[in-house]
Amino acid sequence: MIELGLEPKPTPLALLLLGKDADPDSEKGVECPGSLPEASDPGLVARALAAKARLGERVFILGHHYQRNEVIAFADVTGDSFKLAQQAAAHPNAEYIVFCGVHFMAESADILTADNQQVVLPDMAAGCSMADMAAINQVEACWDVLKAAGIADVTVPVTYMNSTAAIKSFTGRNGGTVCTSSNAKQSLQWAFAQGEKVLFLPDQHLGRNTAVLELGLSLDDCVLFNPLLPNGGLTVE
Template sequence: MNLKEEIIKLKEELDVTLVAHFYQRDEVFELADITGDSLELAKRAKATDSKFIVFCGVGFMGESVKVMSPEKTVLMPKIACCAMARMIDEGYYEENLVKINEAGISNDDILPITYINSSAAVKARVGKMGGMVCTSSNAYKIIEKGLKSGKKIFFVPDRCLGQNFAKSLNLKSAIVGDGSDLKEADIICYNGFCSVHQQFTVEDIEFYREKYPDILIAVHPECDPKVCDASDFVGSTSQLITYIKELPEDQKVAVGTEFNMVNRLRTKNTYILSSTKPECPTMNETTLQDVYNTLKSIKDDNIIKETEIVVSEENIKYARLALERMFEV
């Protein structure tokens, strides 16, 4: 029996749901019971009756499942790190607040909003300050709701998302630490970014438009604002999937997001918007062997300590509050 067959057999025997993000390797993705983007996975994992959730993705995603389903045992075959999420922690969050205060803006005049790509600890800090979580697909609604408070939005950790959404809403944005005027901004952005989506450039778009005059360009809002401005469609992971699947088969499209996902979209007339392979290295760390080892540890009642996601009760409480405020919107 090969590794794939062993995994299928263990899944049938155990009270477990195998979950995988869109960016996972094909061999892992294909075996998952639930696939999707980060928030969708947390919501669907919560809805299962399984005692064990085996989550294939990056650390902050496993934490989101634990925050929403603290009664479940959440295991990650590989607790890989999202580079963007790692750019901010509680310490950096506080340092940025100090810089904002030094610019003449008090905490009482700030409403923090954190992108889902952040740790439970950061989400909890945002929740304590009355803030919310957002995703790339609902950020417009969340920011619009936040602005009704009359406060400035402190958007963490992705500056590109913050800038792109500010521009789409005809608002002013500024980045902490780059010398821009924070007092003039409606949305103050933390200076983080996604290393994969930074690979796409306006030059890439120009190359494809010159080669295929009728081609469409579709990108993720984690891309640089200049890239988003030059594209035909900007949308979240799920929005990109819907947009591309609804295109006529003969319509060429170049896509600016992670390689594994784009590669699965459709077989014809779909191109990667990059001269290099935009593959998320940490999303590709999880292997079939890792999945098997985790499932086997459940069967043997000998869970590998390093695979279990643990979040403190306080962080669960306040991170969940930030998530619930998003769901209300």
């Protein structure tokens, strides 16, 4: 099995501001001395509530488990990324799908919804370090290496749900599948029934742990492609 494990590229993140004030209630339990952003302006909350009421059933708001309570308060449904993507697909009459999560989650919802629906990500800088571990240009370079080695035709790509739309598209174009953490074993079993090798994306751990602990492969069967080395640091063998 071949896996791709890449260092995450820098992603713009909301940083805590340094200073002397205490943490707000929303950050209780976090050791972070300094001045943090104020809680949402009550006026802003009132405007958001009014906008949601005005739009009615035209808008459907998804709130990921990781969001703060003041964001979850606006959500029509909460859950993990897979559940929320399913919920987006289950509401074809909503003109606007507001996804309070990270970039790959909104992309997944956009894939599953109709062309006349608009998926809105409130913060375009909300990224996921795991999804960023496999950039599409690096994956395509890896695939070129596999082609040159004559093994791309017997390699099946499998990507975890936490990956970008570009990676999901690559996986589909090359006969692969998208898996969740709960069906990773079944997905790898399916992939090995289709070919001799698996290219697992975007990181190494779910694929490696599933292969070794669930399928009985050895660690020697799981090699890591390093995009910084010639041919990923691998040999054909």
